[in-house]
Amino acid sequence: MSHQRPAEGEQAPDFTLPRDGGGSVSLSDYQGKPVVLYFYPKDDTPGCTKEAIAFTDMVDDFAAAGAVILGVSKDPVKKHDKFIAKHELKIALLSDEESDMCERYGVWVEKSMYGKTYMGIERATFLIDADGKVAKVWPKVKVAGHAEEVLEAVKAL
Secondary structure, eight states, X not given: OOOOOOOTTSBOOOOEEEBTTSSEEEGGGGTXXXXXXXXXXXXXXXXXXXXXXXXXXXXXXHHHTTOEEEEEESSOHHXXXXXXXXXXXXXXXXXXXXXXXXXXXXXXXXXXXXXXXXXXXXXXXXXXXXXXXXXEEEOSOXXXXXXXXXXXXXHHO
16 A cells, blocks of 8 residues: 655654664654655665765765754664664664555555566655655655755755
């Protein structure tokens, strides 16, 4: 069952998910600051690794602009911990193993590879403003230059 992705200007669906290193994170924890919420298919795959490293390389720039970066996939927390350690990532990774949040954000979609269809996460990014509203959506993200583009949008808030 796939939900519509929240549109720009709509309230972002709240969530509470377990995160790397233990504990959990809720969108409401960041009320009053912009949140870059990015969904990616799988830890330690080429595109996902490039994207996580790009956001990590710019984490200080995002922090200077007042924003926090949260990555979400269906991988379990233990896998996130290994991914972070292997690539020295400096961003929080959340685990949506039940794909409930992926569905609420409309990124749990039917995909196709080699003629087979399957359900998976569409690489997408949501910029949520300080009031918890969706300020910008990047569906079907291409990794190259994406982190830079998101940072520009954060600065423009």
